[in-house]
């Protein structure tokens with residue numbers, strides 16, 4: 001088995017997560033596959049705290065941070081923000097919470113995200129929930145979302161799909177090769193998708209008793 005050695009941020013500091021070591025589930029899937037929608041249901045039923053990497057980055061823009069313009073430009077182009085920026089935001093949110101189990105939605109988005117998180121924190125996810133959905137259905141959902149997101153327009157949606165296929169799917173394949181991926185058919189109505197999600201989170205003993 002490979003030993004994970006804690007690495008440092010570029011300023012030489014260590015991640016506080018290498019000490020706290022919370023329980024983490026990565027929630028991955030294409031843009032509009034329903035990650036945020038299902039995470040809200042999981043929080044309600046299973047006591048996790050939901051952290052959306054995209055929401056944290058958008059909050060960082062709105063906070064007037066020095067990274068705000070860079071993040072805004074990356075999101076508008078559907079590009080992936082450098083991992084230290086996103087990991088520091090996740091770290092701050094996790095360290096500010098009393099919970100010890102987290103759904104990390106939309107991260108790791110590429111191999112650079114994955115490797116940096118692993119080496120900075122030493123955390124390996126309990127499992128990876130993968131929402132599998134066709135591009136046609138995801139496009140329909142994104143164009144109908146109506147939440148004023150700068151990236152929910154057809155040009156950026158196309159770029160986000162390309163980034164998903166080229167950079168995010170390899171991360172899912174990596175975790176699949178480790179036996180960590182729980183794949184969900186996310187093309188169905190919300191309630192049906194959640195039935196499949198529940199089966200993943202319900203402990204084996206509870207399933208037998210039900």
Ligand SMILES: Nc1ncnc2c1ncn2[C@@H]1O[C@H](COP(=O)(O)OP(=O)(O)OP(=O)(O)O)[C@@H](O)[C@H]1O
Nearest residue numbers: 030031032033034035036037141145188189190193
């Ligand atoms: N199973 C579903 N069937 C139909 N519509 C859905 C379903 N799940 C989510 N939606 C709708 O699709 C849109 C996108 O869902 P959501 O925001 O949860 O996706 P996401 O994976 O978090 O997307 P993003 O990666 O862009 O943040 C929302 O308007 C949501 O209400």
Ligand SMILES: Nc1ccn([C@@H]2O[C@H](COP(=O)(O)O)[C@@H](O)[C@H]2O)c(=O)n1
Nearest residue numbers: 053054074075078079080081106107109
């Ligand atoms: N790990 C991540 C996650 C997100 N981004 C950027 O935010 C955009 C929106 O993300 P959603 O999960 O809310 O769809 C995404 O397209 C990226 O530009 C990121 O850089 N790194």
Ligand SMILES: [Mg+2]
Nearest residue numbers: 035036052054
């Ligand atoms: Mg989302």
